[in-house]
Amino acid sequence: MSSKVIQAMYNDDDILMSAVKETRAAHHHIEEVFTPFPVHGLDKAMGLEPTKIAITAFMYGLCGLSFAIWMTNYMMIQDWPQNIGGKPSFAWIYNMPAFVPIMFEMTVFFAAHLMVITFYMRSRLWPFKKAENPDPRTTDDMFVMEVSVDGNEKELTSFLKETGAVEIKVTEKH
Amino acid sequence: MYTFSNRLRTFSFVLMIVGLIGIAWGFMNAPSTVEEAKEIIASQNSHDTHGTDHEVVPTSHGEEDSHTNVDAHTETTGHEVTTDSHGHADGHDAKHDEHVFHQLQNRPWSALYVAIFFFMMIALGTLAFYAIQHAAQAGWSIVLFRVMEAITAYLVPGTVILFLFLVLSGMHMNHVFAWMNPDLLDPAGDSYDKLLANKSSYLNVPALLIRSAIYIGGWILYRWYARKQTLAQDDAPEGNVHYLKLVKASAAFLVFFLITESMMSWDWIMSIDHHWFSTLFGWYIFAGMIVSAITTIAIITIYLKSRGYLDFVNDSHLHDLAKFMFGFSVFWTYLWFSQFMLIWYANIPEEVTYYVQRFDEYKLPFLGMIALNFILPILILMNSDYKRLPWFIIMAGILVLIGHYIDIYVLITPGSVGSSWSFISPEVIGSALFFLGLFIYIVFTALTKAPLKAKGNPFIKESEQFHY
Numbered sequence: 001m002s003s004k005v006i007q008a009m010y011n012d013d014d015i016l017m018s019a020v021k022e023t024r025a026a027h028h029h030i031e032e033v034f035t036p037f038p039v040h041g042l043d044k045a046m047g048l049e050p051t052k053i054a055i056t057a058f059m060y061g062l063c064g065l066s067f068a069i070w071m072t073n074y075m076m077i078q079d080w081p082q083n084i085g086g087k088p089s090f091a092w093i094y095n096m097p098a099f100v101p102i103m104f105e106m107t108v109f110f111a112a113h114l115m116v117i118t119f120y121m122r123s124r125l126w127p128f129k130k131a132e133n134p135d136p137r138t139t140d141d142m143f144v145m146e147v148s149v150d151g152n153e154k155e156l157t158s159f160l161k162e163t164g165a166v167e168i169k170v171t172e173k174h
Numbered sequence: 175m176y177t178f179s180n181r182l183r184t185f186s187f188v189l190m191i192v193g194l195i196g197i198a199w200g201f202m203n204a205p206s207t208v209e210e211a212k213e214i215i216a217s218q219n220s221h222d223t224h225g226t227d228h229e230v231v232p233t234s235h236g237e238e239d240s241h242t243n244v245d246a247h248t249e250t251t252g253h254e255v256t257t258d259s260h261g262h263a264d265g266h267d268a269k270h271d272e273h274v275f276h277q278l279q280n281r282p283w284s285a286l287y288v289a290i291f292f293f294m295m296i297a298l299g300t301l302a303f304y305a306i307q308h309a310a311q312a313g314w315s316i317v318l319f320r321v322m323e324a325i326t327a328y329l330v331p332g333t334v335i336l337f338l339f340l341v342l343s344g345m346h347m348n349h350v351f352a353w354m355n356p357d358l359l360d361p362a363g364d365s366y367d368k369l370l371a372n373k374s375s376y377l378n379v380p381a382l383l384i385r386s387a388i389y390i391g392g393w394i395l396y397r398w399y400a401r402k403q404t405l406a407q408d409d410a411p412e413g414n415v416h417y418l419k420l421v422k423a424s425a426a427f428l429v430f431f432l433i434t435e436s437m438m439s440w441d442w443i444m445s446i447d448h449h450w451f452s453t454l455f456g457w458y459i460f461a462g463m464i465v466s467a468i469t470t471i472a473i474i475t476i477y478l479k480s481r482g483y484l485d486f487v488n489d490s491h492l493h494d495l496a497k498f499m500f501g502f503s504v505f506w507t508y509l510w511f512s513q514f515m516l517i518w519y520a521n522i523p524e525e526v527t528y529y530v531q532r533f534d535e536y537k538l539p540f541l542g543m544i545a546l547n548f549i550l551p552i553l554i555l556m557n558s559d560y561k562r563l564p565w566f567i568i569m570a571g572i573l574v575l576i577g578h579y580i581d582i583y584v585l586i587t588p589g590s591v592g593s594s595w596s597f598i599s600p601e602v603i604g605s606a607l608f609f610l611g612l613f614i615y616i617v618f619t620a621l622t623k624a625p626l627k628a629k630g631n632p633f634i635k636e637s638e639q640f641h642y
Contacts, residue, residue: 054558085519097515 004149005031005173006156007134008165009142013039016143019163020045023147028156031146031173034138053122057115064110068103134171146173176483176621182614189611196604200282203601211275215594276349277592282601283348284590289605290339291442292466292582293613294332295459299467300325301397302431302460308400308424314494316637317487319404319628320621321475325467326397327620328613333390336442340386344379350590353377353448369449377448382441389434396427408630417632435460446589450528452517458509465502465547466578468495469571474617476564483626489562490642496561499574503551510544532584535593539580546577579606 010016017039023030030046043050073092076082076099084095092099120126138144149156149170157168205211304322307315343351352358358367359374370377400420407416436456444455452458472495478484517525532540554570555561583602587595596602628634 058556086521097511097518100511100515 003173004153005146005171006149006153006160007169007171008145008147008160008163009135009137009167009169010145010164011142011166012164013143015164016145017042017045019145019160019165022163023145023160026159028159029148029150031148033146034133034135034144036139036141036143039143053115053119056118057111060114060118061107061111063114064106064108065103067110068099068106071106072099072102148173175624176478176618176626178618178622179481182618186611186614186618189607189614191611193604193606193608193611196600196602197282197286197608198604200285200599200601200604204279204282205275206279208271208275211278212271214278215274274592274594277590277594280349280590281594281596281599282605283343283350284587285599285601285605287339287350287590288579288583288586288602289609290332290336291586292579292606293328293609294336295463295582296466296470296613297326297328297332298393298435299460299463299465300471301329301393302428302435303464303467303471304400305396305424305427305431308420309428311421311633313633313636314491314640316628316631316634317484317491317640318471318475318495319631320624320626321471321478321484323401323404323624324617324620325470325474326401328616329397330394331612331616333394337383337386337390340383340442344383350586351446351448352589353445354379373448377445382445385437385441389438392427392430392434396423396430399423404628404631405624408625408628410630414632417630432460435463443585446586447528448589449524452513452525454509454513458506458513461502461506461509462547462578462581465499465506466575468498468502469574471495472499472567473571473575476568478621478626480564486627486638488641490640491637492564492567493558493561493642496555496567496570499567499570500551500555500561503547503555503574507544507548510547531588536584536588536595539597540584543577543580543584546573547581550577 008019010019013035016033016035020030020033020042024045024047033042033046035042069092076084076095077090077092081090084098087094089095133139133144134146135142135144145160145165147156147160153170157170160168203214205214300322304319304326306312307319307322342348343354346354349355353370353373357363357365358370360366361371375381400423403416403420403423407414407420410416439456439459443459444451472492475484475487475495476492479487514529517529520526550573551570554566554573560566580597583597631637
């Protein structure tokens with residue numbers, strides 16, 4: 001199945017932002033926007049759903065915390081009981097202050113690493129993957145907005161010209 | 175311009191009257207003789223209102239001895255109040271009774287001091303936050319400046335009352351500061367405290383009062399100057415003469431503040447447990463101070479917004495305040511834990527007694543306030559969307575303020591009242607309500623004195639359009 005898209009190029013993030021807003025207001029469907037740097041507020045203008053990565057980060061953090069509790073208990077209390085700080089209580093809860101830094105670090109470690117991995121998987125990124133950006137200039141100084149074509153190519157092209165696009169290309173979407 | 179609504183004014187007066195009744199009750203029920211003190215303890219034990227706390231009382235010394243079984247202890251007089259020497263087995267009962275008598279006498283004073291310090295601390299923390307905004311030439315917070323200035327208006331009565339309290343303590347009207355007792359410095363007496371005597375060139379009443387006057391004077395001077403310049407800037411928006419003067423003054427004030435705040439925390443709080451010391455205590459007090467201050471700014475801002483004022487404050491400003499509440503709650507916990515863990519790990523008797531007493535006698539407030547100040551704020555305020563919901567911020571804010579009130583209570587009361595404490599009692603709640611009423615009255619009166627928008631500030635446009 002082939003679906004045609006129009007790639008409109010912009011050379012300024014402010015023009016891009018207003019173009020995105022106009023395109024949405026005119027009820028054209030924006031497939032994707034490619035920018036060389038994060039544009040503040042673009043996700044809201046495109047109407048993207050808010051990210052759920054914060055929730056996953058919280059859950060990963062809880063996993064890390066639980067893991068640290070289990071790990072300290074196993075290593076320091078059960079497998080090889082230790083006299084911590086001259087207080088041989090041999091109970092996890094009474095030695096808890098000594099384990100707080102470990103619990104903190106494990107929480108951060110799990111949250112950070114698993115969040116990055118989740119982000120890569122969600123964005124379908126992996127090592128040696130070929131770049132998906134339609135034009136190498138989007139990694140330098142150009143912004144590209146992809147708008148799906150629904151039999152209204154001419155009308156859409158002139159519309160996008162008016163929004164300030166410096167270059168317009170009609171291609172097949174792979 | 176804001177007008178102080180009659181309902182709120184009446185409310186503040188009601189709080190003050192109810193508070194005064196509670197404070198008066200506390201002073202009337204404080205024992206005036208050792209016999210009365212014994213009766214109070216006996217009746218509390220038979221009522222068994224808060225069982226474990228009071229059951230401990232008659233045996234508490236035995237317990238402390240076993241816990242703090244310490245070399246240092248034989249030559250000091252213990253970490254608590256006044257004139258008991260642990261070495262004497264004979265006459266221990268009489269000494270103990272007198273000791274408990276002094277502690278019970280301290281209860282209304284100590285409750286008063288907690289409230290005086292807490293509300294003064296909110297005003298002082300707000301002043302520091304305000305100075306940071308100016309010194310950093312921050313753009314987002316200009317719309318909140320008049321609220322902050324109004325809160326700092328409480329600094330003058332708050333610090334003056336605190337100073338009067340210190341003067342009264344110095345005149346031996348109360349024994350909240352046990353080190354002020356001259357018997358401890360008498361080398362011939364049997365309650366001679368060598369450790370305290372070594373500190374007495376710093377820790378003596380005239381020096382304390384002089385230092386306190388310097389701290390208070392410096393803070394009030396900056397607050398007065400800042401208010402004058404920011405009002406002048408409103409009238410003369412051309413050129414930013416007043417604004418730039420204020421930036422310089424704020425930077426200078428912050429240097430002064432960080433030194434005096436640290437010393438203030440030693441003089442006004444840490445000295446209550448005069449054998450104990452912690453090097454990050456100043457930071458710890460600062461963290462509690464700044465989080466309470468930001469919470470108060472947020473609560474008053476939301477209140478004013480709900481009354482139709484401050485329409486130029488948007489939810490991004492609230493979001494930022496809530497982020498500060500979240501961040502400084504974590505910062506406070508970090509400092510609390512840093513102080514605790516090192517002392518717990520090292521287990522040096524002269525340091526660890528401080529925590530032993532709190533765990534033995536103050537377990538519920540001591541551990542409860544950590545939950546209130548850390549676990550609840552972190553869970554409630556973690557979600558980004560919730561930081562924009564006014565009722566969520568209010569709810570979290572009230573928990574944070576109660577938590578930090580208990581924090582100050584647990585900092586002050588163990589050293590002054592010891593094991594015969596009671597948090598849910600007329601004098602503690604009365605003191606809190608009285609100073610809350612006074613705080614509301616003074617802050618909202620100050621709000622009526624100037625327009626709610628600092629319109630002359632060069633960053634006011636940026637602040638009004640601030641969005642996250």
